Each structure stands twice: as C-alpha cells, then as structure tokens.
Amino acid sequence: MNANEIILIFLALLSFLIFRVYSAAVSTRSGQNRQFRLIRIKKASFIIQILMGICLILGFYEFLAFLFGWPSTLPERRILVGHEHFYTTAGEIPAEVLWLWVVQKLLAFWGGIMLLRLFWLYGRGILFSAKNVTCIRFFGWWLMIDWFIEYQMRSELRDMDLSTTPLLVGLLVIFAAWIMDEGRKIQEEQELTV
Amino acid sequence: MNANEISSRTNARLDRIKKVSKWFRLFLQFGFPFMMLAAVFQGVLTGLQAKPVDLSQGIDGLFIVKAVIFILWGIFALAALLVWYWTSLKLFKFFETGVLFTTETAHCFKIIGFTFFAAILAIIGVYLFNPLPDQPWPNAGAIADISTCVYNGAFWVFLGWLFDEAHKIREEQELTV
Numbered sequence: 001m002n003a004n005e006i007i008l009i010f011l012a013l014l015s016f017l018i019f020r021v022y023s024a025a026v027s028t029r030s031g032q033n034r035q036f037r038l039i040r041i042k043k044a045s046f047i048i049q050i051l052m053g054i055c056l057i058l059g060f061y062e063f064l065a066f067l068f069g070w071p072s073t074l075p076e077r078r079i080l081v082g083h084e085h086f087y088t089t090a091g092e093i094p095a096e097v098l099w100l101w102v103v104q105k106l107l108a109f110w111g112g113i114m115l116l117r118l119f120w121l122y123g124r125g126i127l128f129s130a131k132n133v134t135c136i137r138f139f140g141w142w143l144m145i146d147w148f149i150e151y152q153m154r155s156e157l158r159d160m161d162l163s164t165t166p167l168l169v170g171l172l173v174i175f176a177a178w179i180m181d182e183g184r185k186i187q188e189e190q191e192l193t194v
Numbered sequence: 195m196n197a198n199e200i201s202s203r204t205n206a207r208l209d210r211i212k213k214v215s216k217w218f219r220l221f222l223q224f225g226f227p228f229m230m231l232a233a234v235f236q237g238v239l240t241g242l243q244a245k246p247v248d249l250s251q252g253i254d255g256l257f258i259v260k261a262v263i264f265i266l267w268g269i270f271a272l273a274a275l276l277v278w279y280w281t282s283l284k285l286f287k288f289f290e291t292g293v294l295f296t297t298e299t300a301h302c303f304k305i306i307g308f309t310f311f312a313a314i315l316a317i318i319g320v321y322l323f324n325p326l327p328d329q330p331w332p333n334a335g336a337i338a339d340i341s342t343c344v345y346n347g348a349f350w351v352f353l354g355w356l357f358d359e360a361h362k363i364r365e366e367q368e369l370t371v
Contacts, residue, residue: 033366034363034366034367037359037362037363038363040359041356041359044352044355048352080338122356127356127360128360136353139349164229166342169346172282173349175214175218176303176353178214179211179289179294182207182208182210182211182294183294183295185207186204186207186208189204190204
C-alpha cells in the first residue's frame with residue numbers, strides 16, 4: 001500500500017459522499033418513492049463496483065508482479081509482514097511465510113470478488129436474498145481466517161504484536177448476515193400467510 | 195402448510211434471534227471490558243514505558259502543547275471506542291427485543307461504521323506519537339491499518355444505509371393500496 005492506493009481509497013469515499021449529498025438533494029425535490037430508492041441503491045452499487053473492480057485488477061497485477069518480478073506500477077514496492085519485516089522481492093521471504101502470504105492474498109482476492117458479486121446483486125435491485133447473505137457471511141469468515149493466517153505468519157517471524165479486532169469484527173459481520181437471513185425467511189413465511 | 199405452522203416457525207426464528215443477541219450482548223457488556231482491563235493489566239505487568247511525545251519537527255520543546263495534544267488525542271480515541279461499544283450494545287438490545295430492520299438499527303450500523311473512520315484518526319495519532327525510527331511517515335503499517343478501517347467503516351455505513359432504504363421501501367409498499 002502506498003500514497004496512490006490511499007488516494008484511491010479516499011476518492012472512493014469522496015464519490016460515495018458526493019453521491020449521498022446528490023441523492024439527498026434530488027430526493028427532497030422528487031419526493032420519496034420506492035422506485036427512486038431502488039435507483040439510488042443501484043447507482044451507489046454501480047459506482048462501488050467500478051472502484052472495486054479497478055482496485056482488484058491493479059491489486060492482482062501487483063501481486064503477480066511481486067511474485068514473478070514483473071515491472072510494478074508503484075514507485076516503491078515492498079511487502080510488510082508484521083511491523084518490522086519488509087521484503088522487496090519474493091525471494092527474500094522465508095518459504096513458510098511466502099506460502100502463507102500467497103494463500104492470504106488469494107483469499108483476499110476471492111473476498112474482493114465476492115464483495116463485487118454482492119454489489120452486483122444490489123445493482124440489480126436484489127437486496128436481501130440468500131446470495132447476498134452468502135456474500136456477507138463470506139466477508140465475515142474471510143476477516144477471521146485472514147487473522148489466523150496473519151497469526152501464523154507472525155509466529156514464524158516471532159512478531160506477535162497482533163490486534164484481535166478483525167476477529168471481533170468478523171464475528172459481528174457473520175452475526176449481521178445471520179440476522180439478515182433470518183429476517184428474510186421470516187418475511188417469506190409471512191408472505192405465504194393468508 | 196397452514197398459517198399456524200408458519201406462525202410458529204416465525205416465532206421460533208425470532209426467539210432464536212433474541213437468544214443469540216442476548217448472548218452477544220452479554221459477551222460485549224461484560225467480556226469486552228474484561229478484555230480491555232486484561233490488556234491494560236498486561237501492559238502494566240510487562241512494564242511498557244510511555245515513549246516521550248514526539249510530534250512533527252518545529253515544535254520540539256513545546257512540552258505543554260505536546261502534552262495537551264496527547265491528552266486530547268487520548269480523549270478522542272477513548273470517546274470513539276466508547277461510542278462503538280455503546281452503539282453495539284444498543285444494536286444487540288434492539289435485536290434482543292425482536293426489532294430487526296428499522297430506522298434505529300440502520301442508524302446503529304451507520305454509527306458503528308463511522309467509529310471505524312474515527313479510528314483512522316486514532317491510528318494516525320498512535321503512529322505519530324510512536325514513530326518507528328527507520329520508517330518515514332506514512333509507513334506501511336499505518337497505511338495497512340488505516341485502509342482496514344476505511345474498508346470496514348465503508349462496509350458498515352453502506353449496510354446501514356441499505357437497511358434504512360429497504361425498510362422505507364417496505365413501509366411504502368405497506369402503505370400502497
């Protein structure tokens with residue numbers, strides 16, 4: 001991560017905030033109705049899909065570039081493991097840590113694709129389906145599994161200053177997904193009731 | 195399948211949600227402060243020394259200014275943590291009473307998301323007050339922590355906004371004849 005990626009992240013936040021302000025302004029003029037809300041959700045999802053897609057493509061290229069020594073788009077390419085272990089090439093990383101790092105990054109890309117799928121579903125107006133719940137639940141599990149992989153990597157490097165926040169956040173996300181799933185099933189059952 | 199079966203299934207689901215939410219709330223209410231106390235106790239036992247406050251160049255020697263900024267940063271970080279803690283408790287209490295997809299729960303999701311953004315300022319403070327000698331600011335560790343907070347915060351805020359919109363869509367549908 002470097003200043004370019006920070007800029008990308010802040011641009012994403014800024015786009016979201018601008019979209020919110022624009023939508024709030026339009027909604028006070030047009031009145032609030034179901035169709036307009038869905039359009040707003042679809043527009044926000046579309047913007048987020050674009051930004052996430054760009055980040056995923058750039059990130060995946062940088063991952064392969066680091067592994068195979070390809071030219072990088074970044075001015076300075078370094079991998080940080082823990083607080084003190086910097087590596088500029090894949091060859092510098094100890095073998096056990098390298099494999100764990102590769103698994104961690106591949107899992108992160110899969111998580112990114114699942115999030116992209118989630119926002120694609122929102123973009124189609126599908127808000128609380130079983131597929132949405134699967135994506136959100138995967139995000140929660142990914143946070144927790146990523147923490148365990150990070151724990152293993154830090155163990156190999158004897159650098160155990162690790163926060164447990166991702167575990168707690170992962171649990172909360174899984175809980176939120178479960179609540180959505182139960183709420184969806186309750187609503188389906190109520191719709192069946194005559 | 196008749197209406198009684200469906201109704202009992204719905205009640206069973208709601209009961210399950212209430213029970214699990216209660217256990218999450220109890221863990222957060224008692225377990226989280228215990229974890230924080232244990233972390234503080236561990237820090238004291240291992241004899242962590244507070245590093246001298248070291249702000250950006252140009253204000254060396256301004257001890258009172260540094261101390262005030264450090265105290266204000268500490269209060270801000272504590273306030274953000276307390277807001278997150280209080281809002282999470284409130285959210286689980288809503289779920290415990292069977293209130294699932296309302297404006298209040300959506301509001302809680304958004305506040306939790308914004309506390310992640312507030313944590314960014316706290317993280318910046320940590321790395322500024324405890325700079326690593328061989329890593330210029332912004333260093334990779336700070337960037338990784340900040341980006342994690344940004345992604346988590348954005349996710350929670352978006353989820354809260356989505357809940358709110360979906361709740362309003364459902365309300366408008368119910369009003370439609």
